[in-house]
Amino acid sequence: MRCDEVTALLPALVDGEPVGFEAERHVDTCLRCQAELARYRRLLRTLAMLRTRYAEPTPGLLGDTLAAITDAAETGARHTLLSGRRIAYVGAIGGSAIAVGTTAALLIARSRKRALSLAG
């Protein structure tokens, strides 16, 4: 295998992934590819070091995040409450509407009756 073919496999080989016997044998005997593999190893070590290099959060972001969670929690609780009581609310509103309708019908009927008796 040629160096340029093997070089394309080095980002996988650096993890210890199998890249084929031919490529591995080439690296074992090629100083140029060994040097290139060493660069990838160093790159990975440097990237791993970023793990403990922290970014400074934007001022106020923690407070905003906690407030957003509070809003979500309250909204969620409201939804739960509403869904739990939805049937009761619908029943109560429906019952009230029927009661109002019945009362109105009775009053109208009574007023018509009185009007008829006055006319007669």
Add this chain to the structure above:
Amino acid sequence: MDEAELVGAARSGDRQAFDELVRRTFVDTFTLARRLTGNEEDARDVVQEAYLRAWKGIGKFRGDAAFSTWLYRITANAAASNIQRRRRHRTESFADDFEPVDNAAEHLVSQGAESAEALDRIGGALDDLPAKLRSVVVLKDVYGMSHESIAEELGITVSAAKVRLHRARRKLRDVLYDEGAQANAV
């Protein structure tokens, strides 16, 4: 209270316990979000979204992994959603075409990866990667997530995750070393 106790209390709906978990993990989560998005503005959105998802999903957290690991996965998923949204709403290219912007980075690794300057430069090189390559290399090479977890959270196959990782490493290598540096690097 230790983390396990806080997680247990939060799973029972204890907001104060959850808030304490947020405080303890906040810098770490922000850092991950910043690295995944490549900018602070998107990182802010991703952090808030990640914690909201965590709060809504804490009841389903089984505790078979560390809370921080679970949160990393949520953050990675939130960042992937953010990137997809950006892709739809912006003309910004997330394609793989990539122009190294800092040609002066040639001496980075060869002159000592341990220096703060070197870490700044590699951080800058990560920011300049296309988003979909950056996500994979950050999650794998900085945070040590498995290919399987990365694929699951980013909604791609394991093979695609590996291909992106290798492309990202090649691009970083191209930025951080040049022909001149190669002679001195090893």
